[in-house]
Amino acid sequence: MVAVQFLGGGRMADALVGGMLAAGHPVGDLAVVEISAARRDELAATRSGLTVLAEPGPAEAVVAATKPGDVVTALTAAAAAAPGLRRVLSIAAGVDTAALQSAVPAEVAVVRAMPNTPSLVGEGASAICAGPSATDDDLAWAESLLGSVGTVVRVPERLMDAVTGLSGSGPAYVFLIAEALTDAGVLAGLPRDVADRLTRQTLLGAAQLLASSDEGPEALRAAVTSPGGTTAAGLRELESHAVRAAIIDAVSAAAARSAELG
Structure with a gap:
């Protein structure tokens, strides 16, 4: 069972993987699920030792980095493949915590985030908010992940649209x-x-x-x-x-x- 499994292997997910590795996270603790075979090959070639999968597997936590329209389906599949799942961090724009929580068991902590593209060079600005079952420890965990690629602030969910308009865009x-x-x-x-x-x-x-x-x-x-x-x-x-x-x-x-x- 990996510590953190990324659902989606796009540029933002890859930036977070790189930031976590640079911060000292063992590569064996991470995995990326990517449906594109070509992108899987690219990730495997550029991230030595990283587990790259076509389907979700067991994990303690997942980072939802898919397109917003795919995030609920992806989380549902990840939860089914990981009965020991404890935490979810979503970087899918516009998907609220209620929708995220509906895709996983009630006891799984959900954190919603809005990062921006300078995360690709380690200078991102991200905001996070807690889902219904998330604690301060869960927010601190999310901060540690996103903090590896920039600055992180906590806001109530009602302000996430303002964050999107300011730092996201x-x-x-x-x-x-x-x-x-x-x-x-x-x-x-x-x-x-x-x-x-x-x-x-x-x-x-x-x-x-x-x-x-x-x-x-x-x-x-x-x-x-x-x-x-x-x-x-x-x-x-x-x-x-x-x-x-x-x-x-x-x-x-x-x-x-x-x-x-x-």
Whole structure:
């Protein structure tokens, strides 16, 4: 019986496996269930010693990493194959804890999570919430798994749609800004490869500065904005085009759509 069995072997599951291995979890404690033979071969080739299965087997815990529409069916099959199952962590977007709990015995603890794609490089932002039978120990277990690929926060389930709109969809907003900055650099006369390189480092440096500073984003923005200077002129244009309001509206729209899908 493995300690943790992943249902689905996609990029997010593979990132979690990699994070757990890097954190010291023995590869023999992990298994991945993947229906695609080609993907099973790929996982076996890139994760030496990892158990890769076509169907669920005995496990103490499972991580549901399938498409949202498949998660209940996958959990039902996993519970049938693992009579000793104790815990479930789901990273399937929009599937609430009631649906997850319905697929497994009542005594199995269920934790719902919303990670984001920077988890693929160990810089993820995840939120978790407890199902009806989950305890603090179960939440701590989920935090230990997701914490291997980034930051984890606990929220009540009613806030999971807001998390989806902010951090779940948020990387796409940043990538759109990166596209715009690069295009603007080209318009100003820079070669595209130079504009791309400067954009990437500007976003990375700004994010690291924000993460490491005791000051908030308002203070950091003010520090780089000299009165009557170039940054002030640029910020005036952004405000005149309601960029701040557009970002707020984007998060709200994504959160509302998450609630609809759920």
